[in-house]
Amino acid sequence: MRKFFFSSLIIIAAVFAFSCNKGSGDEILIGEFGSLTGSEATFGISSTNGLKLAVEEMNNSGGLLGKKIRLITYDDQGKPSEAQTVVQRLIKNDNVVAVIGEVASSRSKAGAPICQQNKIPMITPASTNPEVTAIGDYIFRVCFIDPFQATVVSKFILNTLKLKKVALLKDVKNAYSTGLADFFEKEFRNMGGEIVEVQSFQAGDKDFKAQLTSIKAKNPEAIFIPAYYTDVNLISIQAREIGLTVPLIGSDGWESEKLTEGKAKDALEGCYFSTHVSTENPDPAIQNFIKKYKEKYGSMPDAMSFLAYDAGMILFDAMKRAGTTDAEKVKNELAKTKDYNGVTGKISINEQRNAIKPAVILEIKGGHFKYKETVQP
Numbered sequence: 592m593r594k595f596f597f598s599s600l601i602i603i604a605a606v607f608a609f610s611c612n613k614g615s616g617d618e619i620l621i622g623e624f625g626s627l628t629g630s631e632a633t634f635g636i637s638s639t640n641g642l643k644l645a646v647e648e649m650n651n652s653g654g655l656l657g658k659k660i661r662l663i664t665y666d667d668q669g670k671p672s673e674a675q676t677v678v679q680r681l682i683k684n685d686n687v688v689a690v691i692g693e694v695a696s697s698r699s700k701a702g703a704p705i706c707q708q709n710k711i712p713m714i715t716p717a718s719t720n721p722e723v724t725a726i727g728d729y730i731f732r733v734c735f736i737d738p739f740q741a742t743v744v745s746k747f748i749l750n751t752l753k754l755k756k757v758a759l760l761k762d763v764k765n766a767y768s769t770g771l772a773d774f775f776e777k778e779f780r781n782m783g784g785e786i787v788e789v790q791s792f793q794a795g796d797k798d799f800k801a802q803l804t805s806i807k808a809k810n811p812e813a814i815f816i817p818a819y820y821t822d823v824n825l826i827s828i829q830a831r832e833i834g835l836t837v838p839l840i841g842s843d844g845w846e847s848e849k850l851t852e853g854k855a856k857d858a859l860e861g862c863y864f865s866t867h868v869s870t871e872n873p874d875p876a877i878q879n880f881i882k883k884y885k886e887k888y889g890s891m892p893d894a895m896s897f898l899a900y901d902a903g904m905i906l907f908d909a910m911k912r913a914g915t916t917d918a919e920k921v922k923n924e925l926a927k928t929k930d931y932n933g934v935t936g937k938i939s940i941n942e943q944r945n946a947i948k949p950a951v952i953l954e955i956k957g958g959h960f961k962y963k964e965t966v967q968p
């Protein structure tokens with residue numbers, strides 16, 4: 592009798608847990624994976640904050656298809672293997688109808704095949720490596736891609752800075768870094784520039800002096816470093832320590848308030864990087880988003896916050912147009928996204944499921960990011 596009582600309890604508890612996980616029928620479950628911890632923690636935190644704003648706004652204005660949206664976010668700790676685990680969990684255990692994520696291309700590349708196999712639409716807010724959306728017809732992005740970013744940086748170095756001899760330092764453990772470095776090498780040479788040295792490191796390295804010394808020996812006029820902020824912070828300090836005084840040029844992976852922490856504030860003074868949005872843009876959509884974000888979180892949004900908000904809103908818009916959360920129909924509507932008015936500008940999804948958008952160049956001054964110029968596609 593007693594045994595029977597306890598096993599019934601367990602069954603009831605299991606059924607309860609299961610039904611909670613699936614969400615009651617009046618909820619739409621959306622999954623998100625991001626690096627909430629680890630050396631790219633600001634990527635995950637900024638993007639989930641932006642996405643939560645989108646969910647909150649939808650729910651406050653009556654929800655979606657008569658239901659409330661519930662967001663389930665998992666931390667992948669900045670590891671591709673963990674990204675696979677949590678995307679699997681979102682789809683198999685939580686039964687989400689769509690996935691938003693990741694910021695980093697290597698982790699989007701890890702999660703996307705699982706979404707594709709299970710036919711669950713995935714939108715990456717900020718992964719710029721072209722291979723991410725090439726994984727399949729369920730995988731979308733709301734940002735530009737790296738062949739364009741390579742052109743933007745090449746033009747800026749050659750035409751605005753009027754520099755011709757550049758060295759390249761890349762992270763060989765990072766699909767974004769190696770991809771962007773390759774596109775840049777080709778494009779910069781095509782446009783008449785000279786690559787005087789290519790050096791590499793692996794994310795997490797602490798000592799970059801050997802690479803920087805080899806670079807210095809070639810007398811470049813600038814160094815392009817397509818990498819993430821934690822490594823760039825250290826690289827900039829060590830570059831100055833060995834007497835490399837030329838400007839360091841970066842890409843969207845630099846964007847974090849942590850980039851200029853400590854001695855990097857001085858080391859990166861007068862350096863530049865390309866990215867997706869400038870918070871100095873007077874466009875009311877951007878300023879209004881900044882106001883809402885600051886009210887809720889007490890900090891400034893960055894590119895990933897804006898892009899994740901747009902990724903969420905574009906997904907909800909596609910579901911609205913589809914009149915259902917049915918994955919195939921939502922995927923078809925996502926593919927038809929045209930001139931959507933996002934906070935990051937007009938978004939249209941092309942045949943390769945990418946967005947065609949302008950880029951901005953920011954200058955680092957006093958540890959802050961100042962608007963320099965916009966480059967149209």
Ligand code: PHE
Pocket residue numbers: 634694695696697717718719720767843844845846894895
């Ligand atoms: N574009 C980067 C990648 O693909 C991610 C990123 C986007 C980082 C925007 C910062 C800002 O890995």
